[in-house]
Amino acid sequence: MPYESSSPPTPSVLNELRSGTRTLHVALEKRLPFFSDSLDLQRYTRLLAAYYGFYQAMENRLEHSTLIPPGFDLHARLKTRALVQDLRALNISPRSLSLCPALPQLGSEASVLGVLYVLEGATLGGNILRKQIAERLGLQAHDGCAFLYVYGEATGRYWKSFLDFLCAVPLDARARDEAVKAACSTFSCFEQWLERQEVLL
Template sequence: MSPAATHPSLIQALRTETAELHVALEKRLPFFSQRLDMDLYRRLMAAYYGFYQPLEQRLHVLALVPTGLDQSLRVKLPVLRADLAELGLDEAAIEALPTCQALPRIDSRAAALGVSYVLEGATLGGQILRRRVAEQLGLDASSGAAFLNVYGELTGRRWKDFLQYLDDRNLGEARTLEVTRAAKATFSHFEHWLDSQKVLL
């Protein structure tokens, strides 16, 4: 048996380990529900902000962003803030939004990579959600749905770059486990947070 067959690639490990959690969360997101109206969408984006704000901050403060990735290109928070402003929240209201305190543990570069996998993957999924929000609510990047198209035309390119970055890592079994554990924790914590904010189905 070849080494590749013995040890799945980091990308394969992440996909396999997170698949169930990913599907479970997708089924509960209200984007494709008939209940999706402006009020629910506004609350949903506020809840996203409440998770991304402390998580991006922690990644930044711990300086554990994986080296070789230009993280400044991958920060989502300013776009989320701009969307919330378009949706009628002023600065004070955005600052007053509740933020998630139960975050995944980020205590190594491997863990940061697992968290980044979930955040970057969400940008790819955002392309489908963007079209849905345009059809259902008539929103686009200039009226409160920029976050769902945060990389614009560069979405595919940035995702491929990220996958290439993962493919280039040769982390070994223990580190790979750290990455997948952090990715799974990110999905779980995100679902629990959205649930607490009463925006899931």
């Protein structure tokens, strides 16, 4: 861990991220069709294609950013390749898909952490969605559901290690505010993109 301190890490940044994004998080969850009676294989495929358009653009920006906090293994957390695997299994060419043009700004390490908080949290929630897709559509990781189970049985451990990392980074009040704003922007950009792709309820 690159950020070591003699005192226990404060969870304030986590609390601020949770409270600051709660409204946006709940609003988006209500509009996602994973638990809708209208969800069929065609709609699921369109949803994954929209996810790809956002994740490919967002992860590409992260990969080219010089603001990734020291010691954070970004490449172990990338999820676009799982989306590519799913889309190909569902006979969709990723090269034919549009990419999201409006993304949250990465102006500091704190803003990067805010974005990562949303992406990693979505991966944790994906484990629940994976079970729903398996029951409804009969898909597993090898034939269209790799993205929702990208960390496999290590999902909980990956989430905990991310939170440990997040809470160990020394962030002052201004930096915490930057993290929350970036997290909120991530939710907003993602929802607006999904809206444009007409995949939300």
